[in-house]
Amino acid sequence: MKECPLINLIMKFRRKYTITSAVVFALIFLSANIYFVQILFEEKQVHTFKNVRTEVTNSSKERTPKPKKPLVKHGTIIAIEKIKYKLSQLSSRYYRRKSSSYSLIKQLQDDLNETVPISINLLQTADEWATPNQLVPNPAPVLGSLLRTLCTSQIRKAENARKGTQLKLLLTFDSGWQGVFKPQWYERNEVLWGPSYGGKDRHNGEVASFHLSLLLGLPRVPITVGRRLHLPLEILPVADQALHNTFSLNGSSTCLHGVCLYCTPKEPVCGKTLDGKNGGPYLEGALSLWLPSKLLPLKRHRSPWQRTYKPGRAAKWEVDKDYCVKIMQDQENQIFREKLLARSRLLDLIDAAIFDFLIGNGDRHHHETFQPFPNSTVLLIDNGKSFGNPYDDHLDILAPLYQCCIIRRKTWERLQILSGGVLGEALEILLRPSHLSPLLTPPHYVALNRRLLHVYATVENCLDKDQTNVILDLI
Numbered sequence: 001m002k003e004c005p006l007i008n009l010i011m012k013f014r015r016k017y018t019i020t021s022a023v024v025f026a027l028i029f030l031s032a033n034i035y036f037v038q039i040l041f042e043e044k045q046v047h048t049f050k051n052v053r054t055e056v057t058n059s060s061k062e063r064t065p066k067p068k069k070p071l072v073k074h075g076t077i078i079a080i081e082k083i084k085y086k087l088s089q090l091s092s093r094y095y096r097r098k099s100s101s102y103s104l105i106k107q108l109q110d111d112l113n114e115t116v117p118i119s120i121n122l123l124q125t126a127d128e129w130a131t132p133n134q135l136v137p138n139p140a141p142v143l144g145s146l147l148r149t150l151c152t153s154q155i156r157k158a159e160n161a162r163k164g165t166q167l168k169l170l171l172t173f174d175s176g177w178q179g180v181f182k183p184q185w186y187e188r189n190e191v192l193w194g195p196s197y198g199g200k201d202r203h204n205g206e207v208a209s210f211h212l213s214l215l216l217g218l219p220r221v222p223i224t225v226g227r228r229l230h231l232p233l234e235i236l237p238v239a240d241q242a243l244h245n246t247f248s249l250n251g252s253s254t255c256l257h258g259v260c261l262y263c264t265p266k267e268p269v270c271g272k273t274l275d276g277k278n279g280g281p282y283l284e285g286a287l288s289l290w291l292p293s294k295l296l297p298l299k300r301h302r303s304p305w306q307r308t309y310k311p312g313r314a315a316k317w318e319v320d321k322d323y324c325v326k327i328m329q330d331q332e333n334q335i336f337r338e339k340l341l342a343r344s345r346l347l348d349l350i351d352a353a354i355f356d357f358l359i360g361n362g363d364r365h366h367h368e369t370f371q372p373f374p375n376s377t378v379l380l381i382d383n384g385k386s387f388g389n390p391y392d393d394h395l396d397i398l399a400p401l402y403q404c405c406i407i408r409r410k411t412w413e414r415l416q417i418l419s420g421g422v423l424g425e426a427l428e429i430l431l432r433p434s435h436l437s438p439l440l441t442p443p444h445y446v447a448l449n450r451r452l453l454h455v456y457a458t459v460e461n462c463l464d465k466d467q468t469n470v471i472l473d474l475i
């Protein structure tokens with residue numbers, strides 16, 4: 001066989017440098033891996049926090065929306081254009097107030113009144129209320145007192161809440177009751193420009209979302225209140241070592257940064273004075289009551305409408321207008337394996353999409369159900385990425401609705417009761433008694449009413465195509 005000079009050269013080189021080259025190769029391989037992992041990690045961080053530009057606006061003034069960059073996702077562009085066109089022709093009945101709205105608001109207001117004295121035993125009521133399909137009944141007569149109890153109960157233990165990626169505290173009260181506390185990161189009048197999943201959690205959004213869920217007849221959000229913690233008196237003395245280690249003093253302000261994926265000493269949350277000035281002991285946040293143990297543990301499902309979280313890379317659902325039909329036929333998809341469950345699960349996801357569109361949350365990458373109850377409802381846990389920008393409507397959050405073109409009758413009827421500006425007005429009324437009131441600036445209520453009109457337009461588009469199979473009686 002003829003000798004090849006190149007192979008000869010490689011063989012000579014190999015013999016001479018076997019060990020050295022192996023070491024060099026290993027080093028190159030290792031550093032490439034480290035670099036790759038770093039990029040991945042940084043990329044997620046960028047999506048979560050840095051893609052967002054915040055600005056402060058005068059809360060009482062309306063602003064003109066900023067021009068948006070054109071979308072590169074064809075299926076989404078067409079669907080959104082159709083919704084906008086329909087909106088321009090929407091029947092006047094969607095702009096009128098319904099007389100039934102008065103009794104709905106009155107009943108929810110009554111529920112939120114404090115009717116009985118505060119007592120830790122009231123938290124037991126929440127456990128009794130919960131079923132695999134809802135967390136709060138209708139009516140819920142002691143809800144106001146229960147909320148007040150949650151925002152005043154003495155804290156016996158404070159630790160880092162380990163689930164999830166953002167800074168949260170797990171607080172334990174008397175008799176072992178627990179809650180998750182998400183701290184304040186933004187002022188009420190800060191506006192977050194950027195993707196619908198960007199920025200840090202909005203604690204006021206969590207509280208508003210709980211109230212909105214009652215208004216929409218979707219009581220699947222953990223019971224949540226606004227609470228102001230006195231860090232040196234209420235948290236430091238009962239903090240476990242791991243949390244304690246993350247406390248620091250910044251001038252006269254007590255700060256903490258916690259332990260979580262995105263927790264860093266460079267980004268602590270700090271206490272304020274009672275009137276919201278820097279340099280005080282009080283930390284605002286949203287406190288959610290832990291879900292009832294009789295229904296736990298939770299089962300986590302990947303959302304079929306999950307985003308890629310990579311700018312410039314579209315998910316299947318963003319480009320394929322027939323995406324809904326395809327996932328329904330996909331027997332591998334665990335959510336839709338059982339036919340009957342499939343329908344009600346899909347209707348749950350569509351309820352969730354409407355809810356998320358109204359609050360501006362494009363970050364529902366997963367959803368959870370009660371694991372011991374295979375038919376249980378889709379819970380609306382984690383509404384932190386909400387109410388970030390009242391001037392931007394992320395219509396693609398409605399994809400499950402405009403692609404599947406079905407909606408639960410109960411949801412549709414409730415949405416119609418909230419027409420004519422009632423939705424925003426009612427939420428504002430329900431949020432008034434909150435410990436941290438005012439929770440939202442006026443433009444957010446305007447946004448809710450405007451977004452609701454988009455939901456009407458989307459359903460009308462579906463009805464144009466098929467009068468009989470859009471509004472479904474399935475519970």
Ligand SMILES: Nc1ncnc2c1ncn2[C@@H]1O[C@H](COP(=O)(O)OP(=O)(O)OP(=O)(O)O)[C@@H](O)[C@H]1O
Binds near residue numbers: 163180290291381383
């Ligand atoms: N009130 C609650 N009761 C029971 N479990 C809860 C409660 N709140 C949150 N959890 C659990 O903790 C998990 C993390 O909470 P959450 O999603 O709010 O945190 P996160 O840090 O924002 O997470 P992510 O980074 O995934 O968005 C939830 O998926 C749920 O399993």
Ligand SMILES: [Mn+2]
Binds near residue numbers: 164382384
């Ligand atoms: Mn989250």
